[in-house]
Amino acid sequence: MTRANGRYDAIVIGGGHNGLITAAYLARAGKKVVVLERRHLVGGAAVTEEMIPGFKFSVFSYVVSLLRPEIIRDLSLPTHGLEILPLESTVTPMFNGDYLAAWPDADQTRREVARHSLKDAEAYEEYSRLMGLMAMAVKPIISMIPPDPTSLSPRDLRGLLKVGRHFQSLTEKHFHLLYKLMTMSSADFLDEWFETDVLKATKSASGIIGTFMGPRTPGSAYVLLHHYMGEIDGAFRAWGFAKGGTGAISESIGRAAKALGAEVRLEAEVKSVRTSGGRATGVVLANGQELEAPIVVSSLDPKRTFLKLVEESDLPAEFVGDVKRFKIRGSSGKVNLALSGLPDLTCLPGMGPHLRGAISVSPSLEYVERAYDDAKYGSFSKRPYMDIIIPSMIDPGMAPPGKHVMSIFVQYAPSTITGGWDNMKRDAFGNAVIDAIAQFAPNIRDIIIDRQVLTPADIERITGLTEGNIFQGELALHQLFFLRPSPGWAQYRTPVKGLWQCGSGTHPGGGIMGAGGRLAALEILGAGA
Amino acid sequence: MTSVVNRCLPGTPFHQRTAPLVEGQTWRRWAGYVVASSYELHHDREYHAIRSSAALFDVSPLFKYHVRGPDALRLLDRVVTRDVANAKVGQVLYTPWCDGHGKVIDDGTVSILSPDFLRLTSADPNYRWLGENARGLRVTIDDASESIAALALQGPNARTILEHAAGTDLSKVRFFRLTNAIVRGVPVTITRTGYTGDLGYEIWMEAQHALPVWDAIVAAGAPYGITPAGILALDVARIEAGLLLLDVDYVSARKALIEQQKSSPLELGLEWTVGFDKPAFVGHEALLAERARPAEWRFVGVEVEWEPLEALYSELGLAPKLPTTAWRTSVPLYAPDTDRQVGYATSGCWSPLLKRYLTLAHLEAHAAEQGAALEFEVTVEHRRKRARAHVRPMPFFNPERKRA
Numbered sequence: 001m002t003r004a005n006g007r008y009d010a011i012v013i014g015g016g017h018n019g020l021i022t023a024a025y026l027a028r029a030g031k032k033v034v035v036l037e038r039r040h041l042v043g044g045a046a047v048t049e050e051m052i053p054g055f056k057f058s059v060f061s062y063v064v065s066l067l068r069p070e071i072i073r074d075l076s077l078p079t080h081g082l083e084i085l086p087l088e089s090t091v092t093p094m095f096n097g098d099y100l101a102a103w104p105d106a107d108q109t110r111r112e113v114a115r116h117s118l119k120d121a122e123a124y125e126e127y128s129r130l131m132g133l134m135a136m137a138v139k140p141i142i143s144m145i146p147p148d149p150t151s152l153s154p155r156d157l158r159g160l161l162k163v164g165r166h167f168q169s170l171t172e173k174h175f176h177l178l179y180k181l182m183t184m185s186s187a188d189f190l191d192e193w194f195e196t197d198v199l200k201a202t203k204s205a206s207g208i209i210g211t212f213m214g215p216r217t218p219g220s221a222y223v224l225l226h227h228y229m230g231e232i233d234g235a236f237r238a239w240g241f242a243k244g245g246t247g248a249i250s251e252s253i254g255r256a257a258k259a260l261g262a263e264v265r266l267e268a269e270v271k272s273v274r275t276s277g278g279r280a281t282g283v284v285l286a287n288g289q290e291l292e293a294p295i296v297v298s299s300l301d302p303k304r305t306f307l308k309l310v311e312e313s314d315l316p317a318e319f320v321g322d323v324k325r326f327k328i329r330g331s332s333g334k335v336n337l338a339l340s341g342l343p344d345l346t347c348l349p350g351m352g353p354h355l356r357g358a359i360s361v362s363p364s365l366e367y368v369e370r371a372y373d374d375a376k377y378g379s380f381s382k383r384p385y386m387d388i389i390i391p392s393m394i395d396p397g398m399a400p401p402g403k404h405v406m407s408i409f410v411q412y413a414p415s416t417i418t419g420g421w422d423n424m425k426r427d428a429f430g431n432a433v434i435d436a437i438a439q440f441a442p443n444i445r446d447i448i449i450d451r452q453v454l455t456p457a458d459i460e461r462i463t464g465l466t467e468g469n470i471f472q473g474e475l476a477l478h479q480l481f482f483l484r485p486s487p488g489w490a491q492y493r494t495p496v497k498g499l500w501q502c503g504s505g506t507h508p509g510g511g512i513m514g515a516g517g518r519l520a521a522l523e524i525l526g527a528g529a
Numbered sequence: 530m531t532s533v534v535n536r537c538l539p540g541t542p543f544h545q546r547t548a549p550l551v552e553g554q555t556w557r558r559w560a561g562y563v564v565a566s567s568y569e570l571h572h573d574r575e576y577h578a579i580r581s582s583a584a585l586f587d588v589s590p591l592f593k594y595h596v597r598g599p600d601a602l603r604l605l606d607r608v609v610t611r612d613v614a615n616a617k618v619g620q621v622l623y624t625p626w627c628d629g630h631g632k633v634i635d636d637g638t639v640s641i642l643s644p645d646f647l648r649l650t651s652a653d654p655n656y657r658w659l660g661e662n663a664r665g666l667r668v669t670i671d672d673a674s675e676s677i678a679a680l681a682l683q684g685p686n687a688r689t690i691l692e693h694a695a696g697t698d699l700s701k702v703r704f705f706r707l708t709n710a711i712v713r714g715v716p717v718t719i720t721r722t723g724y725t726g727d728l729g730y731e732i733w734m735e736a737q738h739a740l741p742v743w744d745a746i747v748a749a750g751a752p753y754g755i756t757p758a759g760i761l762a763l764d765v766a767r768i769e770a771g772l773l774l775l776d777v778d779y780v781s782a783r784k785a786l787i788e789q790q791k792s793s794p795l796e797l798g799l800e801w802t803v804g805f806d807k808p809a810f811v812g813h814e815a816l817l818a819e820r821a822r823p824a825e826w827r828f829v830g831v832e833v834e835w836e837p838l839e840a841l842y843s844e845l846g847l848a849p850k851l852p853t854t855a856w857r858t859s860v861p862l863y864a865p866d867t868d869r870q871v872g873y874a875t876s877g878c879w880s881p882l883l884k885r886y887l888t889l890a891h892l893e894a895h896a897a898e899q900g901a902a903l904e905f906e907v908t909v910e911h912r913r914k915r916a917r918a919h920v921r922p923m924p925f926f927n928p929e930r931k932r933a
Binding site for chain 2: 101103105107108110111118119121122123125126129133171348352353354
């Protein structure tokens with residue numbers, strides 16, 4: 001596979017899911033490809049690790065909804081071990097001992113929401129339908145390579161025309177709705193629909209994931225839609241959990257890439273990208289080894305790629321400025337627990353279907369907004385918003401029989417915490433998370449066998465992701481589509497010829513979606529490489 | 530640890546009585562409840578009870594709204610297409626209602642229980658829609674869907690049975706009128722309505738008193754062949770009666786994903802329900818404008834002809850295969866001897882009474898003349914064929930006793 005002197009057709013930097021996808025598609029087209037991963041395992045932020053014997057953690061990223069079905073088909077991922085199990089309910093415990101649940105069935109959910117508000121129960125169905133429609137409307141944009149609106153090339157014009165025609169096909173009502181989604185705060189947007197506070201809190205929480213915004217921050221409504229675009233087997237809006245944890249996704253892509261002829265090298269950290277005459281010519285590894293290829297693809301975030309791997313003198317000053325201004329803004333942490341039993345929710349004691357879905361700690365809009373206030377002023381949230389799942393309830397193989405693992409996505413944990421993160425702050429953060437859970441599941445402390453607390457600083461240290469943001473850049477509207485990651489360089493190209501990007505920091509960004517990895521490969525192949 | 534979460538869909542207030550009768554555990558979902566598809570393993574005896582004696586249906590899952598207050602009539606008059614403002618106490622009106630573009634959202638009945646107390650029934654939830662249209666009106670709206678139970682007693686013996694059960698003379702209660710009565714000590718409202726196109730009544734009562742009413746009617750009906758009947762039997766009867774069904778024969782304007790999925794009352798054969806001369810109601814202007822244009826679509830009865838259908842099967846040495854239950858899919862209809870699709874049937878059944886293959890269909894207006902010939906797509910031994918069909922008057926079955 002390797003040519004004798006370490007020459008390849010393409011080198012992919014970073015063995016996260018996007019890097020592996022790019023490599024697989026390039027290999028499928030007959031290219032000699034190598035993936036260089038710094039760690040001892042593939043996956044990047046999508047890894048499963050057995051931190052405590054018998055207990056498997058989806059260490060960072062933990063659910064999947066956005067992985068493109070065409071990638072699953074093209075790379076035959078199920079034959080390489082991928083199986084995505086449904087994760088269909090969400091339960092939000094409330095301070096008054098009640099709860100709000102969203103079940104997989106519309107009738108069940110209508111009955112449940114009607115306990116809180118009859119009006120909201122009906123609005124809920126209409127809201128879901130409209131958001132589905134909006135997701136449909138935006139979906140073709142996600143699947144296309146973003147055109148450059150300032151370019152006059154026939155290809156960009158065709159692309160812009162397609163986007164324009166697509167928007168024209170929306171009814172006036174839908175266009176207005178889209179406009180609102182792009183400008184309003186999720187709280188204001190939801191106020192137009194619902195009266196039940198806990199419902200708005202839980203919905204708005206999905207509008208802040210991966211952002212440094214609160215539910216009352218303008219622009220957060222768009223993220224509601226971003227999360228509605230999840231798609232499993234063509235079914236919109238279904239969230240899932242990969243059997244074996246999110247690492248199983250990366251491993252299946254890795255196996256697919258290898259089966260297609262790609263080489264995957266572990267513990268092979270890239271120190272720099274070599275250039276010659278404004279062209280990428282290869283990479284230099286941390287161990288000093290040099291690899292050559294006319295194509296170098298970075299799946300790392302834009303800051304790491306352009307500010308650490310490439311000489312600043314190889315890049316236009318304006319571009320470097322854009323990259324420096326690109327907002328990564330890590331805002332979340334992760335806590336993984338090994339448990340001797342199941343949490344007993346005060347609102348729903350005992351075992352039940354609610355433990356097979358998500359538990360959202362978003363009891364009120366004010367709770368979530370106050371969690372943001374802490375972060376805004378440089379601290380982690382004393383009472384954070386949390387999205388909790390118990391993977392062992394979905395895939396029993398994640399923990400020893402009768403034992404459980406709990407995955408807790410925590411927001412906000414700003415990477416830019418005042419004074420920087422240290423061990424004491426990490427412990428305090430972990431304690432705040434457990435305290436916040438104990439409000440609703442008092443037995444939590446009694447069942448913890450061990451815990452793994454990951455601050456953004458830890459996530460950055462382990463994965464290399466700048467500011468520990470698993471989305472490789474905030475999902476704010478001003479950083480999406482033709483602006484992702486930088487105006488003029490949103491087509492996976494970079495100012496260095498032969499150097500490409502394929503990570504979540506590119507369009508369409510965020511989540512275990514893989515679209516960046518796939519579209520980058522198609523663009524590279526289309527460029528006649 | 531046992532769960533406190535109970536996600537099981539509830540049965541209706543009659544569940545205690547109906548559950549032991551369901552021989553094959555054949556339940557189906559209706560508006561968040563489970564109801565019997567059929568009680569016996571085959572629904573044919575239940576169907577024939579509708580036409581020959583009396584069938585008793587549990588129709589409690591219908592959505593029901595109580596509108597009270599001095600502006601109750603005004604609210605319903607504003608929402609639905611029928612002229613409610615000029616209706617009399619004791620009347621029941623069948624009516625659709627529309628969005629602002631004159632596209633049908635839902636259909637149901639409005640019962641005028643008193644000058645300031647109306648009950649609306651519907652297939653989908655409408656609490657929010659009523660509330661949005663009630664701004665500025667002196668009304669209260671209660672969702673009575675769970676608190677009111679309902680039975681439908683349908684068939685030639687329905688009147689006799691109900692007269693015995695209620696101890697009252699029902700001969701004065703005309704078609705689409707209502708009366709109040711007491712059944713085994715329980716106050717009930719009896720409306721002369723139903724979904725079968727036969728002589729029949731619907732009985733409305735507080736849910737907590739549902740069981741004695743069921744017992745009284747079943748006891749009174751025993752000598753007259755009363756038969757509990759499920760949705761499968763009802764579905765055949767409603768097609769014979771030409772009564773349309775939300776989510777089957779049309780898509781609610783509220784749920785339509787694209788414009789062409791929506792229908793106006795005129796396109797659904799419900800022009801007669803539109804009070805064009807009313808001062809104002811939701812969708813009024815759009816409907817006036819639509820009336821002034823030539824119609825594009827019609828909703829009609831289409832009969833698939835027996836002989837051509839039989840021929841398609843006999844060519845292969847087979848007897849014709851007929852649907853054993855009413856179907857709810859979309860079947861293309863073509864102009865004769867062309868490949869031009871001019872419409873589609875949305876419901877169909879073999880009528881055991883009429884011995885005719887009946888369908889309800891949307892047709893382009895030019896192809897929807899009475900008696901117009903069509904071709905109906907039918908799959909015969911895995912091959913697509915076309916059987917000759919004709920537009921026929923609806924209702925297909927309309928016995929005199931229905932109104933007598």
